Amino acid sequence: xxxxxxxxxxxxxxxxxxxxxxxxxxxxxxxxxxxxxxxxxxxxxxxxxxxxxxxxxxxxxxxxxxxxxxxxxxxxxxxxx
Amino acid sequence: xxxxxxxxxxxxxxxxxxxxxxxxxxxxxxxxxxxxxxxxxxxxxxxxxxxxxxxxxxxxxxxxxxxxxxxxxxxxxxxxxxxxxxxxxxxxxxxxxxxxxxxxxxxxxxxxxxxxxxxxxxxxxxxxxxxxxxxxxxxxxxxxxxxxxxxxxxxxxxxxxxxxxxxxxxxxxxxxxxxxxxxxxxxxxxxxxxxxxxxxxxxxxx
Numbered sequence: 001x002x003x004x005x006x007x008x009x010x011x012x013x014x015x016x017x018x019x020x021x022x023x024x025x026x027x028x029x030x031x032x033x034x035x036x037x038x039x040x041x042x043x044x045x046x047x048x049x050x051x052x053x054x055x056x057x058x059x060x061x062x063x064x065x066x067x068x069x070x071x072x073x074x075x076x077x078x079x080x081x
Numbered sequence: 082x083x084x085x086x087x088x089x090x091x092x093x094x095x096x097x098x099x100x101x102x103x104x105x106x107x108x109x110x111x112x113x114x115x116x117x118x119x120x121x122x123x124x125x126x127x128x129x130x131x132x133x134x135x136x137x138x139x140x141x142x143x144x145x146x147x148x149x150x151x152x153x154x155x156x157x158x159x160x161x162x163x164x165x166x167x168x169x170x171x172x173x174x175x176x177x178x179x180x181x182x183x184x185x186x187x188x189x190x191x192x193x194x195x196x197x198x199x200x201x202x203x204x205x206x207x208x209x210x211x212x213x214x215x216x217x218x219x220x221x222x223x224x225x226x227x228x229x230x231x232x233x234x235x236x237x238x239x240x241x242x243x244x245x246x247x248x249x250x251x252x253x254x255x256x257x258x259x260x261x262x263x264x265x266x267x268x269x270x271x272x273x274x275x276x277x278x279x280x281x282x283x284x285x286x287x
Binding site: 012039040044046047048066070072077 | 107108111112115116118119124133136137140141144200201202203204205207208210211216217218220221224235236239240260263264267268270271274275
């Protein structure tokens with residue numbers, strides 16, 4: 001039977017469907033009997049979504065490349081060609 | 082990888098102009114992809130100057146390599162890879178910064194070591210929290226604080242959406258090391274977000 005500690009350790013392998021069948025069954029059995037581990041799994045998945053969202057709309061991204069940088073890149077190209 | 086609007090026809094004419102050495106094409110390439118690629122560099126290196134330097138390195142490499150561009154991947158994908166390479170190169174060569182101690186990265190038992198165990202289910206309130214700029218800022222700050230060895234894996238896998246094999250190749254580590262670091266980085270972030278959402282969201286309190 002999977003323990004809470006093992007569940008935390010093998011969570012990613014479980015989500016990526018990389019656990020052997022027997023271990024997967026034991027993992028799911030544990031989840032049925034352990035509400036805190038279900039919550040841990042849900043918040044782990046929510047963390048991944050939150051990371052994507054937080055970086056997708058990046059406040060540090062003004063959208064365009066700064067003009068001075070465009071000019072610096074073009075100047076460096078002319079110097080190295 | 083964040084999709085960048087770009088049509089294959091536009092790409093083709095730009096590539097042809099670059100291969101022909103037309104001056105305006107270089108500028109067009111930088112203006113069209115620069116802002117997006119700067120975002121990629123910013124997620125990998127530390128500090129705005131370093132990100133801009135990485136972007137410059139990337140474009141200079143791309144200009145040199147354009148003759149060898151075969152078109153197997155889109156222009157955006159090709160430039161994205163070159164930028165990731167340039168940023169990782171900068172990261173490797175700069176002096177290591179002192180890293181915040183993430184004691185919980187050393188084991189995979191995040192849940193059991195969390196003094197707040199059993200956890201509170203904030204998975205749905207996180208969707209609401211993500212709408213707030215300060216939450217997104219907090220999450221970005223937490224990612225920035227991860228040690229580079231973990232942060233680079235998390236950024237490449239979860240944000241730039243490389244697969245395990247690509248990430249391993251890019252970082253020169255084994256696929257298994259990618260998996261271990263990614264899992265621990267996610268767990269460490271989960272624990273920090275957990276504490277944050279408990280503190281700020283009364284509904285998330287037990």
